[in-house]
Amino acid sequence: MCGIVGYIGKRDVAPLLLEGLQRLEYRGYDSAGIVITSPKAAGLKMVKAKGRVRDLEARVPKRFTGTTGIAHTRWATHGAPSDINSHPHLDPENKVAVVHNGIVDNAQELRAKLEADGVVFASETDTEVITHLIARSQATSLEEKVREALKVIEGTYGIAVMHADFNDRIVVARNGSPVVLGIGEKEMFVASDVAALIAHTRQVVTLDDGEMATLKADDFRTYTTSGATTTATPETVEWEAASYDMGGHDTYMHKEISEQPDAVDRVLRGRIDDRFSTVHLGGLNLDAREARTIRRIKILGCGTSYHAGLIGAGLIESMARIPADAEPASEFRYRNPVVDPDTLYIAVSQSGETYDVLAAVQELKRKGARVLGVVNVVGSAIAREADGGVYVHAGPEVCVVSTKCFTNTVVAFALLALHLGRIRDLSVTDGKRIIEGLRKLPAQISEILESEEEIKKLAEQYAGAQSMMFIGRVRGYPVALEASLKLKEISYIHAEAYPASELKHGPLALIEPALPTVAIVPNDDLLEKNRAALEEIKARSGRILAVAHQPQEKADHTIVVPKNEDELDPILMGIPLQLFAYHTALAMGRDIDKPRNLAKSVTVE
């Protein structure tokens, strides 16, 4: 949420930062800005613009040259998207420039104090408070000025600061919002995620909360907000720069949907142990003896990851026979939950940054719970905070709405369920059966993707609907939840998901010819029950699109998907509905990769 990129070195900085902003735009896209300088320059030069990075680019004048700069793409929290509210924020003397991700919780109070001292604010943002505090500090170094300002700030931040009087450096700090340093040859980068750096360097240092850094062209150092030096050993990023390109697709979402066979192959690779019909999960940090003592599993995540967690809980219950459930992390941490020593907590997050999930993990750890992470981004905050976990290896996901990460997360849960199951009561025969099912997934996903044309035609027929109902039972219900979320996020069609069993307890009142229902109808022990729900809808003249293993008589249309093991069917049944949401939104002319009001990586509460 919000993207920061900065550079100090010898290269012409503006094109470099604009390119970095393009790569970060999925983190926020309502306004953007850039400030630059160079060792010989007399001050800071800034351009800001409401809108997308391309709007900013159009405003950058021809002779906008420099070798040091910071830039930002915004997702508004305090103050509407506008030129003036865009970052960077400068002080009235144009000496200090700040870009900020996160929220200053005590901004109102600090603003009132500063205004009482005669400070005039230009914007409505919380960030401008930080700028004025740094500008008014009497300290003699930039590091000390920033440190003094941060002492009075409450809230979350990832900041990068430039100062006209200290133009040989950029000072950065982190508390709750990611800051990654990119280490180059006589040049240094900073960004809110590696997407902006990877075309230039693979060597990165991820700051911890409470850490700061000073970047100079040929040197960097890290230290705590109280001034103590910290050790920072650069790590090599494994993701390829090419993974951030569109690769011939019209949208990232389409590219990411089509990458799923490979992505699933990756999450399975090297983990299956045929000899014992189980899987190896290297980073779990949970031995067999400990695994046997777990009495409950509680999975916490937000949005799509929460839905993946719901499927994960079902997989764990059915394979490992451990009571498991999932809950939105955002709700969990505010209900003063009973933290039970025999419960294993699992935080699930593709970005590994989601504030609500991170805060829940921190609260759990504080209370002594054991927390595992199911995370995509290696080394992200949640991955680092957890006691162990499973990486989902989906590769970078750029589209704001999640597709391949969702699928890989569910597969990662299937691996975890199999692992726990084989330590407990799952037989060798059942272990083998699940492994065979897992191995079939990539080819079966490819088979589903081949029906894209057919799904597109269906989507075009449903694109005029005002609202849609999604139903499923037990394993199918989280699939319905996720499919309805995907549709509403990118098409803006109102969609509701219900357990099919609940229809007659209320939502059946909505059914009429204008409200289509998408029904998840797997060929499992609940097939007849699901068919009964289709009958109920048909009897009220409702239109039905079924996702099933064979054509459904009561449905107007059926998308037929290949059958896997009952436990693994939800993984496949969600995939045609990603394409359905995609083509519905496309038919409606939506901006698919950047849906209105949303941004990826929700690092604020």
Ligand code: F6R
């Ligand atoms: C929806 C979507 C979001 C995220 C949610 C949590 O398509 O992507 O619902 O799943 O914001 O994000 P992560 O998984 O990064 O914790």
